[in-house]
Amino acid sequence: MAWPAIMLLQNIIAALFAIYARRIARGYKNATLPFNIITYGVIALSGSIYGIYHGLQSISIDQFHNLLGIFISAGICFAVTNILSYIFFEYVDAGIATILSTLNIITAVILSTLVIHEGLTAKQIIGALVIICAIQIIVSTSVSRYRHQRL
Numbered sequence: 001m002a003w004p005a006i007m008l009l010q011n012i013i014a015a016l017f018a019i020y021a022r023r024i025a026r027g028y029k030n031a032t033l034p035f036n037i038i039t040y041g042v043i044a045l046s047g048s049i050y051g052i053y054h055g056l057q058s059i060s061i062d063q064f065h066n067l068l069g070i071f072i073s074a075g076i077c078f079a080v081t082n083i084l085s086y087i088f089f090e091y092v093d094a095g096i097a098t099i100l101s102t103l104n105i106i107t108a109v110i111l112s113t114l115v116i117h118e119g120l121t122a123k124q125i126i127g128a129l130v131i132i133c134a135i136q137i138i139v140s141t142s143v144s145r146y147r148h149q150r151l
Helices: 003-027 030-055 060-066 068-091 092-116 122-140 147-150
Strands: none
Touching: 003 092, 003 122, 030 068, 060 068, 060 092, 068 092, 092 122
């Protein structure tokens, strides 16, 4: 499967996740822990199936031990991010929350430039600025609940 198709599939699944997370967050205010346990269970199960399918013998135990700290740090960051995202969905519409979550990408670009020296070209920086401006316009636009429902 070509990478654009994979990216499109990931975007569709992420949008569905945002919609369902918002629906659950609005209906069940104290469901953060069960929601995340189920989410991580599905991730662990699918990762295990993928690992079994592609062969666990290709895993280097020495390399795994060398990178264990990074794996644990990444896992903690992933867990905290998803827990905070779910709590965020309790208070903000799914559309706005998803738009604001694009700031995660911008933060990742900035941090990747500073930490691992992978930056953007001038054209990419201009595109990122356009996206930031568009996000600001969308988020700062206030619409009454009546007008929102009519739209």
